[in-house]
């Protein structure tokens with residue numbers, strides 16, 4: 152087996168999405184393990200803010216060029232070009248591409264141009280289930296998966312889905328996401344919680360990018376049923392296209408006064424740390440990183456039994472799962488947890504235990520380092 156490479160480029164999306172979070176948290180751990188890490192992207196990934204130093208990790212902004220002949224930007228070409236510069240200038244021998252489109256494609260392209268830097272691609276979910284499955288990107292996504300030197304997926308569900316959608320039979324290694332259990336902890340200061348809820352109120356929370364796949368209207372409907380039976384409040388964290396519909400529905404269901412839309416929020420661990428229940432009714436979810444972050448904060452999860460969620464949330468142990476769209480079942484499950492103090496505490500403790508064991512960085516990061524060494528080993 153080849154050694155773990157000294158210099159690694161990480162290509163990822165910068166926004167508040169889970170793939171950028173995982174790429175950043177992993178890149179920081181790899182840097183802590185003594186490797187020189189070069190992030191490449193359209194903007195500084197939001198969780199990288201404050202972490203760059205003279206000895207790294209480094210960030211290289213993807214260039215762009217607007218020309219009248221081009222009726223749309225070419226992110227893949229711009230990313231390829233910047234990555235090529237980084238590989239050549241810094242003697243990078245491995246590129247970790249997070250998200251197939253356009254990053255794995257750009258990494259493979261840069262490998263062809265430079266004649267070096269092997270490629271490991273991590274599939275995160277929507278790059279396969281939504282974007283990659285679009286006919287407009289099908290061939291390029293399949294090519295990216297087939298031609299990467301090594302491919303990982305964040306859940307067994309996603310690995311299987313990738314094989315089915317693209318008909319590829321190559322090995323796809325499953326490496327689950329991890330959570331920083333030292334940062335995502337229960338917040339016990341009552342003054343922090345008092346900013347959002349009265350002591351007797353149950354505090355429900357949802358964190359996402361408010362895309363249709365998240366079914367944020369189900370979050371509001373579940374909450375409305377819960378709030379009709381017990382004192383409760385809902386925090387909606389994040390931003391995206393479905394936010395206006397969720398806001399309107401909260402008004403229609405009479406819970407607008409008990410619902411707070413906080414938008415994109417960098418300090419998500421504090422909000423999770425004071426919450427009592429996390430809602431994730433997505434129609435599809437390759438993993439559900441936000442649910443894991445909630446579990447680390449001892450927050451039980453009520454979620455849809457969709458995609459890779461059952462690999463993260465253990466039904467009846469760390470939360471409850473219900474069929475997609477079954478608002479009544481989710482509301483019943485939420486009320487069951489919130490009314491039974493022992494159940495609430497035992498589910499919270501089990502979630503924390505999962506974060507400290509199966510999903511701890513000390514377990515997951517070495518799997519990635521081993522995958523890096525494998526990627527460098529010619530087959």
Ligand code: GMT
Pocket residue numbers: 167168169170171173250275276277278305328360362364435436437438439440441
């Ligand atoms: O949740 C999103 O829509 C964002 C998306 C992304 O690529 O940033 O998240 C995906 O990757 C996360 C990190 O691996 C997973 O936790 C999410 O489950 C996955 N989202 C979906 O599959 C919808």
